[in-house]
Amino acid sequence: MPTGSLASRRRTGLHRKAGTVKTPSSPGKGPAEVDVVVVGAGIAGLYALHKFREQGLTVRVFEVADGVGGVWYWNRYPGARCDVESVDYSYSFDEDLQQEWNWSEKYATQPEILAYLEHVADRFDLRRDIEFGTRVTDIVLDEPTLRWQVGTDTGRAVSARFVVLATGPLSNANTPAIPGLDTFAGRVLHTSHWPHDGVDLAGQRVGVIGTGSSGIQTIPCLAEEVARLHVFQRTPNYSVPAGNTPLTEEQRQAQKANYAERRRLSMASGGGSPHQPHPKLAVEATDEERREAYQRRWELGGVLFSKTFPDQLLTREANDTARLFWEEKVRAVIDDPRVADILIPRDHPIGTKRICTDTNYYQTFNRDNVELVDLRATPITAIDADGVHTTETHYRLDTLVLATGFDAMTGSVSRMNIVGRGGVTLNETWADGPKTYLGLGIPGFPNLFNLTGPGSPSVLANMVLHSELHVDWVAEAIGFLDDRGAVALEARPDAVAAWVRECADRAAGTLMLEANSWYLGANIEGKPRVFMPFVGGFGVYGQIIAEVAAAGYKGFDVLEA
Template sequence: MSVDFDAVIIGAGFGGMYMLHRLRQKGFTARVFEAGTGVGGTWYWNRYPGARCDVESVQYSYQFSPELEQEWEWSERYATQPELLRYANHVADRFDLRRDIRFETRVTKATFDEKANLWRVEMEKGDKVAARFVITAMGCLSSPNTPKIPGLEDFKGPTYHTGNWPHEGVDFTGKTVGVIGTGSSAIQSIPIMAGQASHLTVFQRTANYTVPAHNKPLDPAYVRDVKANYREMRRRAKTKPAGIDFTINMASAIETPAAERNREFQARWDYGGLGFMASFSDLLLNDDSNKTAADFVRAKVLEVVKDPKTAEALVPKNIIGCKRLCVDDGYWSTFNRPNVTLVDISDAAIERITPTGLRAKGQDYTFDCLVLATGFDAMTGALLKVDFRGRGGATLKDKWNEGPKTYLGLTVVGFPNLFMITGPGSPSVLTNMLPSIEQHVDFIADCLEALRARGKTMIEAEPQAQEAWVGHVGEVSNITLRSTCSSWYVGANIPGKPRVFMPYIGGLPAYIQACEKVVANGYEGFALA
């Protein structure tokens, strides 16, 4: 049977758009299927108040086109969701991508036809297409996690999830609002919601570390300098574990005299952003060094928050960096407002949602609106919403019953010609996503070109290569402190999800080197046919 397309791409975020562009460049036919009405992925769906990127905008951007780098003007140090969405739309228009994207089309099933060596892809509305390759570009944080709290459907007022916010926005002026969750999206949105609502009640299970963004409009002189030296900045970034160009202090925190250590922490704090964790080289390798950073941030909470009981509840108790570090704009000071109440539920879960609010720790709380800032089923959630069926009808869900297993975070044994952009087992969420996306897309595009040049039509990971990579991902995760606490990195926020550290923590440079070695050795670890 003939194929409709060389490749079907699922998702029109930054990964899907660049994948389409690269395949076109190489002469392949491709079609993108996108559930939303527009491009942008994460920045299409996440429209909650205060949503913005935690990587500086001049670095959280495509680098495949020098012309795009030069023509686009970022307005702020950390781009807001609306600006990032404008950027995505600009890219779609500039490279004429929309003609090969089908919006409002959700892929529900993809089955590998072993006789024809192709994928049969089915949509929610009943459409079907056949493609030689399927490439998922569905994002790592794109499947909202709605907690299974008793009575959730009983609440009479509107319920919102930060990961699926109404596109028209929400005005909380004069409303009483309850917020469940204090992760990244809550830390960004709570200060803005508090400025609108007549009263805001925040229900916190786990206090999180956050560092100030010190966001500001970009200085034109700074932008000119960046654009004049973009190539060098990108080159430096690729040598850093997170793929972000910031200076890593190679000294040990615990071996540095206290006064000098605190000066370094304060300088990073005053600059703002994720570079705080690069204050010293061993913050995620040595418990004692980590404690010095954690204590520095804890002291900041106590300095800012005036009520001692509230301040103590907001002080994080776990290791700094084992959960995603948040970047904020006035989060802790929000709890000094008279219209904001913090309810600590760390020692007792919410009992139930009621028609007028919720019950926690034996007390009833009432509010007009409920906001679920409860995060995502990360890394695997979106992938497992599609019924992928490989050889012998085996499902991806069954294959990953004990946790995701991949080769390079790109492919899975038993699922030929299926590629995942930033899948589990790749650096993805531990890095600047844009260069990680581009590296994966380039790998996949080059792979398809290599297959064509060799007269091959199928590629599949070999079992021993996948097992070796899974083992390596596990080994390097155990070296650091990141895997020592309950976080979405290990699926701990989803009841019943296997506890496996999902991203590759060895750093972007080591990962790129591993991929390059695979290619140099004739796609080592893959079977080609």
């Protein structure tokens, strides 16, 4: 397969909007030409490296962090925990790995998940092909050769046949543009960049801005440590207790013995977990059946409460049955009804924003040292050296915690200068919202694949199994090209347009558009309002992309040598 000479690559000019990409002869460890460049060494990137290397391909991974783990490397805030059961939030590709690793809890904490991913990296000798502390800045197509020229902030440059973006949908932290934030004299912490050696906040006055998943997990932990905690809430969220418990050896052995069936059910499910929805619709079930079903999911804990009944996110009538059950549970643990009124959402159906998973979150507001500040009633006007001003008062703080989430789905990709055919950048292509075919291919960007991002189930599914599904599909696609001596796969514009319409139509058939959520990019000022995930279910999506591959990659142009 032609790769093009170094001289010919230099003659093409390697279009960049500002500056140029260094040629692949730049100094640095590792080869200057590889089959695949993978961006990111999180869950998807680690498996991609292993899978492609097992396929006989040369692979180079670039990772901005100093270690593996992706989101689990960075998010070390107190209380950080997965909202998918540990046994399911794990790789399925290696049976020995499944059998040898022992999870300690039903829902693993950040340190345990990171230890697991470090174990995977060591077990499969992955680190030798990863360049840590290296941010990819440029990914530029050399059209005559259809190779990608990848540049980094360290000066390293690599030429690759394929580029796989494994940057993750939740990896670009969102810092709000609050007037005066940079003048605060105390310490500012972001939950997604928590100091690795921890922070001693004992005796301090602490403010937390944000009550999404990271805020809801960290607030109870902070409340137990600090002298005074002010929780600044603009938008209340639905959260369900994790019901977390240690796993016994008997439970672990039973899970391992049943792994094959767990994985089968998970791959065919709506969200990548083995738990199936109730066989009846919520509107068809009796009051007793509904209550029993909701109670079982409440005891299971976490995000799957939104999938108790198959119609729960389809109609308001069905959704209200879940909402009323949830509200009854939450009001029962909050002492002050006025505080409960502020904490209970009224602006979106339950589950249309990702349901959070907590440990004693609502009970925390019964503490004497915790104050809930309703920003809808008294918005923040500015931050000064001493603390936070609202329209009502000034809060003196020693430390300010930003639990303000991410520029989700597209944020990390948009930070790179990705240039395709005709010098058109990916940011230009996605100016009105992301446009993909199957969430994998982008027209004008041959052999560039984006994993677990817009146009796929993404954050609506178990990200470990989703990553495996995508990587396996890309690996098979590369094998398909190599078997027939072809050069590239490129998504066709008509297939992209049809997929974008299908994703939009599926979302419009649910309640998901009734929430002003980060699924739509609503938390980022100026971001196009497009519902980004595929809502048809993880199992359905897997069937669709398998059928596309079986049909000779229908919707893609197969570019011959």
